[in-house]
Amino acid sequence: MNIHNLQQQFYQKLSAANDTKTLEELRNEYLGRKRGVLTALLKELSSVAPEERKNAGRQINELKQLVETELERKTELLSHAVPPEVVDWSLPGAETKLGGIHPITLVRQKIENIFRSMGYAIEEGPEIETDFYNFTALNFPPDHPARDTQDTLFVNRQDDSGKNLLLRTHTSPVQIRTMLKYPPPVRVLCPGRVYRKDEIDATHSPIFHQVEALVVDENITFADLKGTLLYFLQELFSAEVQLSFRPTFFPFTEPSADVSVSCVFCKSKGCSVCKYSGWIEILGSGMVHPNVLENVGYDSEKYTGFAFGLGLDRIAILMYGIPDIRLFFQNDIRFLSQFRIVMP
Numbered sequence: 001m002n003i004h005n006l007q008q009q010f011y012q013k014l015s016a017a018n019d020t021k022t023l024e025e026l027r028n029e030y031l032g033r034k035r036g037v038l039t040a041l042l043k044e045l046s047s048v049a050p051e052e053r054k055n056a057g058r059q060i061n062e063l064k065q066l067v068e069t070e071l072e073r074k075t076e077l078l079s080h081a082v083p084p085e086v087v088d089w090s091l092p093g094a095e096t097k098l099g100g101i102h103p104i105t106l107v108r109q110k111i112e113n114i115f116r117s118m119g120y121a122i123e124e125g126p127e128i129e130t131d132f133y134n135f136t137a138l139n140f141p142p143d144h145p146a147r148d149t150q151d152t153l154f155v156n157r158q159d160d161s162g163k164n165l166l167l168r169t170h171t172s173p174v175q176i177r178t179m180l181k182y183p184p185p186v187r188v189l190c191p192g193r194v195y196r197k198d199e200i201d202a203t204h205s206p207i208f209h210q211v212e213a214l215v216v217d218e219n220i221t222f223a224d225l226k227g228t229l230l231y232f233l234q235e236l237f238s239a240e241v242q243l244s245f246r247p248t249f250f251p252f253t254e255p256s257a258d259v260s261v262s263c264v265f266c267k268s269k270g271c272s273v274c275k276y277s278g279w280i281e282i283l284g285s286g287m288v289h290p291n292v293l294e295n296v297g298y299d300s301e302k303y304t305g306f307a308f309g310l311g312l313d314r315i316a317i318l319m320y321g322i323p324d325i326r327l328f329f330q331n332d333i334r335f336l337s338q339f340r341i342v343m344p
């Protein structure tokens, strides 16, 4: 019998031994002074050739050590074993508490599903960004106020160009990363957490959530943007809606438009949600600025695109009538347990 087989055999017997009596028998079988297998092997050492004796002795002693340790360990283990429980089947069952999905996640999943059904890919990116992805590639001029420490949270570390890293102020850098990664056509949705230097109150938080969409292809026009937004918002609110576009300015789109949706809560008759205007401001949008396309190496003569972005927190606030943005971040179970529903 070689030592290795002996060891294997021991482990098999050890794992089968589930009471102290069997363990004691096992101890006798291997270490017993009279009939122990290992004791016998040690006694036989004198008959082994002198050149092999040292090695054989070492192996037997190692196994002996191991058997002792393992037996002790198992004895210790069994001494803590819980006695078999007597089950009273007539007792009432323990209540299992169901978790819920965070309202921001609910809204995010709903929006992702709408865009997946239109063939969009979902892309995510890092929350710590460089100036290039967050500003420069998006056509922000060097002196743009968003680059100021008043608005942006910077990280005390520099990128390769010596500029401070920052917490992304929007999910737009994911658009840049996507376009640098893939050639056109691109249809992508970029959801994620963003950061701005804001005082915390009922409607402001330095952390919030955005989702942006980007489409770049040949012959993409403002009509594609309008059609996509109408479909998206009708699906989101499960209602017929009208859209209102107002010209605005963003560095990364031209032309740019703020979009309002007709109030789905009062059917535009006027309510506290729409502040009695019949309209709810909901997102920013526009045609991708040619500079942005050129910055990622796309031919701006051949390709055009649209992009839009909206705040997930704001949508969740609207859809669920949540009075305070801080509720999203407080993990108060009384608040969260109200969302133990599955959205259609």
Ligand SMILES: [Zn+2]
Residues within 6 Å of the ligand: 263, 264, 265, 266, 267, 268, 269, 270, 271, 272, 273, 274, 275, 276, 278, 279
């Ligand atoms: Zn209203």
